Amino acid sequence: MRTDKRGGICFRVDDNKPIQQWIEFAEVFNRYGFKFCAALCPGRMAGDEAYTALVRSLQGRGHEIMDHTPLHSVDKLPLPHGADADAWRTMPGVDHVDATRVYLTHDAIDTKLLPEYRADISGNVMTGRTPQVLNDPNQTRFIAVYLPATGRVFRFRQIEHSGDVTLALRSFWDEDNVDLGELRDVVCHKLSKADVRMTLAA
Incomplete structure (x- = not known):
């Protein structure tokens, strides 16, 4: 898993921008050899092959993808149609799976600064x-x-x-x-x- 951070500017927007707009952003940055970070909403692109291809293309050029805000993070995703639920259950970061959704794990809660x-x-x-x-x-x-x-x-x-x-x-x-x-x-x-x-x- 890559954790090296290279994107200097992050575009965080409500929901997801049209594919063509991300392509235009990328063309500007690619022209100068710079990287950016696209903060996307994964739940809105699940099952969208064109958007998945866009993400792969951006990542292939060294741009980063992140959840669109840490304060409104995605905790579950639709189970892709025809997917093997048992295979998803064994994936890192998955808490459980039902017939329609994949439920993701959260970090342990740090209570040191929380009132009791x-x-x-x-x-x-x-x-x-x-x-x-x-x-x-x-x-x-x-x-x-x-x-x-x-x-x-x-x-x-x-x-x-x-x-x-x-x-x-x-x-x-x-x-x-x-x-x-x-x-x-x-x-x-x-x-x-x-x-x-x-x-x-x-």
């Missing part, structure tokens, strides 16, 4: 031990919770209850398959987007 909270859990419903501990006045920050007792990160849906917030937990990949049984007074950490990073292999 306590909560009760029943099945997939999480309630803070103190009032409003799970409320978030800044909705852009709090996107997941980490429960060290389970070693897992969970996304959630908010449930209002008497002015307090209760969370309906979902898997990190937003699957509705969480049942943790009965847990009382467990440690939890609220996570922002910056606290969860995908693995290099993913």
Whole structure:
């Protein structure tokens, strides 16, 4: 796996630009022997052979490709039509695979600088031990919770209850398959987007 960084300028755009626009960017840089980095959204080019060919062409000329932003990273991809799901399961960076998607791994959560909270859990419903501990006045920050007792990160849906917030937990990949049984007074950490990073292999 190549990790040498050579692209001096990174083009980060919403979604993906048309193929012709990337070709025009590359022609300018190639003319002067410089490299650039294209921050792309992998989920939007899955199954698109023309876009895949573009990526290979750019990489072949020494340009770099990256996920379009580390704060909105891709955590799952469509399973290509006709693909061998068992083969995907053994690939580095893959957590699990189902009939339609490939679910990618995230790095271990570093809790050293994260505040610690306590909560009760029943099945997939999480309630803070103190009032409003799970409320978030800044909705852009709090996107997941980490429960060290389970070693897992969970996304959630908010449930209002008497002015307090209760969370309906979902898997990190937003699957509705969480049942943790009965847990009382467990440690939890609220996570922002910056606290969860995908693995290099993913």
